[in-house]
Amino acid sequence: MFLILSKEILSPTITKYVIKAPYIAKKRKAGNFVMLRIIENGERIPITIVDSDLSAGTITLIVQAIGKTTKLLATKKVGEAILDVVGPLGVPTPIEFHGDVVCIGGGVGTAEVYPIARALKDAGNTIYSIVGARSKDLIILENEMSKLSKQSYVTTDDGSYGRKGIVTDQLKDILDSNKNIKAVYAIGPLPMMKAVSNLTKTYGVKTLVSLNAIMVDGTGMCGGCRVSIGGQMKFACVDGPEFDAHLVDFDELIMRNRTYIDLEKISDERCKRIEMADAVGGGR
């Protein structure tokens, strides 16, 4: 059992959790993730490790409640436990010195790009950051990102905060004005990563993205997370989750990720019903 030591609401749907997991804390590197299962009949889902504290033996996760499992997690209180947490999984991000680097986070993807930006900064890179979201209340880690960046930008689709528009608008300006950008790291929804990739391809700038394929075990044993990279089949959980964006077949992955959409809705509805019943009955 993995104890939740603290919990902080970052936005209406995004929550930060600090969880006791000393072994994972000890081993974890930027880019790693864990698989969680919250209850006995729950699903296993992958979540990036945002941070860790070796002396406290804790890891930090930032999770957006979008479906059954993530919403259930949001109902867990400090002092309660998560049934299974396993990791650290995935290939850590190769942290190299590039020079000037742009780090882009879209929505909850900012939580995933933040540890990478920090490691890149520690490796001597100069960071330019873009944090994007649909609207103001979905912007997270703005301060943290801006602290480690030479310049940081915020974009919202609806213009409720920062620049109105999408992250690629801002990225294009940066690439046009700074010819020294050597690499781009982008994590967010697949359409965003695809758009970033298409843009940087025209500039010839190396780009890395983290692919959120649907996973079951997270250790290379099912092949459910397979993605096409330069025409070759790779397993996102063990060969990735980060890949060279210019080689990724985004359309294929977008399609694959829709596989369970109808069933996910059923789960989500059930979750709501259980929550309602709980609210009425005062909890289980």
Added chain:
Amino acid sequence: MNTVNPMKPSERMKLPRQASIEQIPEERNKNFLEVSSGLDEERALIEAKRCLECKNPVCIEGCPVTIDIRTFIQLIYQKDYIGAVNKIREANYLPAICGRVCPQETQCEIVCTLGKKHEPVAIGKLERFVADYEMARNLFVAPVITEHRDQKVAIVGSGPAGLTCAAELAKLGYKVTVFEALHAVGGVLRYGIPEFRLPRTILDLETDRIKSLGVEIYTNFVIGRTATIDELFNEWGFGAIFLGTGAGTPTFMGIPGESLSGVYSANEYLTRINLMKAYQFPEYDTPIKVGKEIAVIGGGNTAMDAVRTSLRLGARKAYLIYRRSRKEMPAREEEVHHAEEEGVEFVMLTNPVRIIGDANGWVTGIECQKMELGEPDESGRRKPIPIKGSEYVIPVQTVIEAVGQKPNPIIQSTTSGLDVSKRGTVVVNDAQMTSREGIFAGGDLARGGATVILAMRDGKIAAGNIHKYLLSKLDGKGNSKLNVDVKQEIKSI
């Protein structure tokens, strides 16, 4: 050698081989209850009478863990069922599992003397009978461990190889810790072999019996990730390590269309269903999609399990596509027979060339090519050769590939000094010893895909050799003083 049965051999030979009691195919293909309930006492006694009590019991040589088959059958004849199960347990700590899934027909039963002219003794079914008898009456008594030793052994992977090695070492008095990557114990027995062949209650019970020997099991612990082999030696103070991580990484055929929705590896498909209980969706959260028409590709046990499971999940047509002929199929005979009875359609001498999808990326069919058998290849099997122009499409909405697995490379790639073959298997010698001191390995990790009983055999041989190795280290530096306490934060089950 003593005989206990006064009947003349000719009389024994007249008795017919006893059949298991089974659910009827039309019903069982709709439920996940166990297909076979084995022999009842009456049938078991008749079956025991059939054994010739050979002077030279060749059956024993046919058993990879050399169970004293002759003696345990005699004990059944004498109605000492508990004596019989304990006799088996001397050689194999997991009798209820072997009796169910061991490919007896190619092991002990194929060499049985009675089988020369008649049908062989149903050794596997007798094994299961006594194990079930003991279980139903709750008569299990854990063996007494007479000597306790300070040295600690780590077992990586809780499949049949790891569990057997753990049990044998615990009986020898070692402190044994099993590390398992998944959240549940059993390896393929848990995530691969379906409930209708091996009920989970049995697996849980056998696991409990291993724990009752003092074995500690940590789930959610991936060696190579959560801790490395070097840390197990240097920080945790283990004196020896057994690797039983299996061959769980699926391979795909590499044909067009494999990334369509509705295409699964058998491992993913069976893991969703067996480990995550997707067949109980939405009670359980993990989803699965099974079309009205499905195709499973392959001819092994994995393929049989996938195709039979599909029927139980409501598929109206379930095809099993295999590129050779039925007699070359590597699956257990009983499973092939059961699949046929349950209504699986066998499409033999056929090779898929392409999976076809619709505009939304969903499978709609599989294009196949007919094959004919040519000359035997190196393996002695006749090589299938495609027939030109024979392509045709079978309409299906789900495709499951059961075309082979290889070892998961996580440990091999994070551990120095471990020799790995081209096929990705860890190289071992006769003593199950790897190229690195103190590390032993066995089961599918060393063999590629094999069987439960061979995995158990390897675990058992390894345990004996780990014992020898640790004895040789006792006065040397091998007995580390480092000690790590029970890790509360890791879920120890």
